[in-house]
Amino acid sequence: MDRGLDKVAKKLVKIMDLPADAILDLPRITMVGNTEVSIENHKGIEKYTSTETVIRFQSGQMRVYGRRLAIRFIDRDGLKLEGIIANIEFAGQQ
Template identity: 30%
Template structure:
């Protein structure tokens, strides 16, 4: 005679859900990024440190519509006289205008001059 064996996997999974299955997250990558960003905001407020320092957020300083200083960027994606696309840590920054020129750039800072018409975060 055959005897049916009942699986105890579901019970085991319930008992050990917080320890064994902790590494397997059902959250999407975007949800994890949002949680991380909110955690960094809370941490920066409690430590009284600007959030851009902890999160490496891009800092744009625009002077009129002729000059832009950008800090905390990763790299330049596209560079023409009409558009400059820059990759930051969390987003892409598109700068549109006329006669755009990168005056100088270092590992974490750059200055753009020309007539700036639009700045877009993607």
């Protein structure tokens, strides 16, 4: 998305209280305790090991650190990661 257009879209989302994930193509992340994280609207995986998994988004990425990490399911729309999650980091512009 063009930077100018992106700014307009962000303002529009704020003013009109629109769903940001649908308009700005942002990921929707759901966590269940520290054992499960579900991500919608991802753009693939960058790295996948049992201790670290890097998931790409439209703008930036998310790093999940932990133990026994396993991708329970992945397709175009969503991803579900299970394991003992210790830490999550976000990088890139949001």
